[in-house]
Each structure stands twice: as structure tokens, then as C-alpha cells.
Amino acid sequence: MYKETMGFVKGIGAGIVASVAVAAVGSQMMKKNRHLRRDAHRAMHAVGHAMQNVEHMFKA
Secondary structure, three states, X not given: XXXXXXXXXXXXXXXXXXXXXXXXXXXXXXXXXXHHHHHHHHHHHHHHHHHHHHHHHHHO
């Protein structure tokens, strides 16, 4: 049981380290590339609208 728990904790730690690295690289890219920022902003709005449409379908 202890080994299973430690494996799980190591996996969580590795995931956190990987996500921090990706966030750091992404942050630098966003600062340097204005076009990428604009595209990301548009994509976020599109996803938001899609989620609103799904919510509306479930309410109807």
C-alpha cells in the first residue's frame, strides 16, 4: 500500500513540474508574440460561446 501511495505522489509531483514548465514557456511566448495572444484570446471567446450554447441546450 505504501509503494502504491508513493507512486501516486511521485506522479502528481511530476505532473506539477511538467505543468509549471509548460506554463513558463507559454508565458514567454505570449509576451513576445502579439499574434499568438490575439489568436488565443479569440479561441477563448469561441470556447466560451460554445459552452454558453451547450448550457442553453440543456436548459431548453
